[in-house]
Amino acid sequence: MGNSPSALQQCIDAVGNGRSGFAGYPSNPLYQVQWVKPYNLDILVTPAVVVRPQTAADVSGIIKCATANNVKVQAKSGGHSYANYGVGGEDGAVAIDMVNFQQFSMDKLTWQATIGAGTRLGEVTKKLHDAGGRAIAHGVCPGVGIGGHATIGGLGPMSRMWGSCLDHVIEAEVVTADGKIQRASSTENTDLFWALKGAAAGFGVITEFVVRTHPEPPTIVQYSYTFTFGSQADMAPAYAAWQDLIADPKLDRRFGSMFIMYPLGAIITGTFYGTNAEYEASGIPARLPPTANKSVAVNDWLGSIVHDAENEGLYLSDISTPFYSKSLAFTKNNLIPSKSFGKLFQWVDQQDKGTLLWFIIFDASGGAVADTPMNGTAYAHRDKILYYQSYTIGLPLSSKTKDFVTNFHNQILAAAPPNTKGTYAGYVDPALKDGQQQYWGPNLPRLQTIKSKWDPRDVFHNPQSVRPAA
Incomplete structure (x- = not known):
């Protein structure tokens, strides 16, 4: 005889009421491949169950089952968490896969769009375009889900012009830890709304967003300047010129x-x-630094998104792999000084990386992102003008490769001014011992207080989510 279903399984199966494809359990021999679908294959996570609800009422029932059985909950939209936090980040959670939440509508009087939390960015772009040539700011990897992206920050190439993705969110439907289906906005459940805009994984499961939109820019220039060097140290002058450009407050x-x-x-x-x-x-x-290898193309909006997605795919693939990453955010006052560039890049030359699949990405920020005050949303990095992110793949991922990425990060910290810290929670790093402080900085105490009100039992939990105040 087989094992009897657990109380959790019986409860969730009752919510599903016999629907096919509603829930998957570890007993399924293809559980990891068909249900869990981890993004980072170097971090093994086995949820207690993966559930694919179809309605907010389903989500409510699932959360009630989890709380009745004292099991943690996390939602997954696109599933691109660097540490697989969408499926809990550690064994035993209830993972709610929002893949069925694809609803979309456009109010053509206000040009506000309602978007289901399981919609991926590639579809968001297309649906907004088809509904009247509208657009919002977001990243360019088409497989990322808006449910996580629009609640953790949502940075992309248009963020300097329009702000982050979460800056476009004006209302959300969310299921809270008590199983209630709530609306949150600047006039309703305002404290919860503030927390959802930057730290939603610790506060509820969002089922849909209402967002403000812009007309699509009619013309977009896309450029690439490629440099081939005999060594990494040779690129220091090119990087110095680029950093000087993006640090210009009048850019x-x-x-x-x-x-x-x-x-x-x-x-x-x-x-x-x-x-x-x-x-x-x-x-x-x-x-921009001179090079013979440059290309400049003029595109329309959809063409520009496709072009950006192709570029992004070269460095941050949509394919699940074993990888390792580190990151850091910089204000104008704590940028790496130019005198350190040569030594930093020379250090890279001298290392045995253990793989040829490594990238170090410096990404300009600032502009319109800084128009919202630091405490205007839970997302706290309003003063940052630059992010760095390392990303390396190993098949398998060796300790040598991880050491290269970790030690490069230490070199960055040594080159930067003292007390440089903080990073974007979208580049989640499970190795951080003070992750909550690094992600949410001065907004963390308020988040902890709001958590105590809305989720005192810490139902919505991953290894680095916000915890209730003591």
Whole structure:
């Protein structure tokens, strides 16, 4: 005889009421492949169950089952958490896969869109375009789900112009720890709404968003400047010129850019939301480091998103792999000084990385992101103008490769001014011992107080989510 279903399984099966494809359990021989679908194959996580609800009422019932059995809950939209936090981040959670929440509508009087939390960014772009040529700010990896993206920050090439993705959210439907289906906005459940905009994984399961939208820019200039060097140290002057450009407080907000290091080379890539004549008139091309290998293309909105997605796919693949990553955020006052660039890049030259699949990405931020006060939402990095992120893949991932990434991060910290800390929670790093402080900084105490009100038992939990105040 087989094992009897647990009380949790019986409860969740009752919510599903016999529906096929509603819940998967570890006893399924294809559980990891068909249900869990981990993004980072270096971090093994086995949820107690993965559930695919179809309605907010389903989500409510699932949460009630979890609380009745004292089991933690996490929601997954696209499933791109670097530490697999969408399936709990550690064994034994109830993972709620929002794949069925694909609803979409557009109010053509207000141009506000309602978007289901399981919609991936590639579909968000298409649906907004088809509903009247509208757009919001978001990242460019098409497989990322809006449920996590629009609640953790949501940075992308248009963020300097329009702000982060979460800055577009004006209302959300959310199921809270008591199983109630709530609305949250600037006028209803305002404290919860504030927390959802930056730290939602610890506060509830969002089922849909209402977002403000913009008209699509008619013309977009996309550029790439490729550099081939004999050594990493040779790229220091190119990086210095780029960092000086993106640190300019008068930099045109229509400009977004990344500097990407990879074996024996680098690329400066990005986007200008305007015409080629406006791009030239901005003075930006003259300030980028010279190279014979450059391309400049003019696209419409959809073409630009496809182009960005193709570039992103070269460095941060949509395919599940074993990988390791570190990151850090910089204000204008704690950027790495130019005198340190040569030594930093020379250090990279001297290391045995253990793999050829490594990238170090420096990503410009600031602009419109900083128009919202630091305490305006739970997302706290309003003063940051630059993020760095390392990303390395190993098949398998060796300790040598992890050591390279960790030690590069230590080199960055040593080169930066004292007390440089903090990073974007979208680049989640499970190795951080003070992750909550690094992700939410001065907003953490308020988040902990709100958590105590809305989720005192810490139902919505991953290894680095917000905890209730003592």
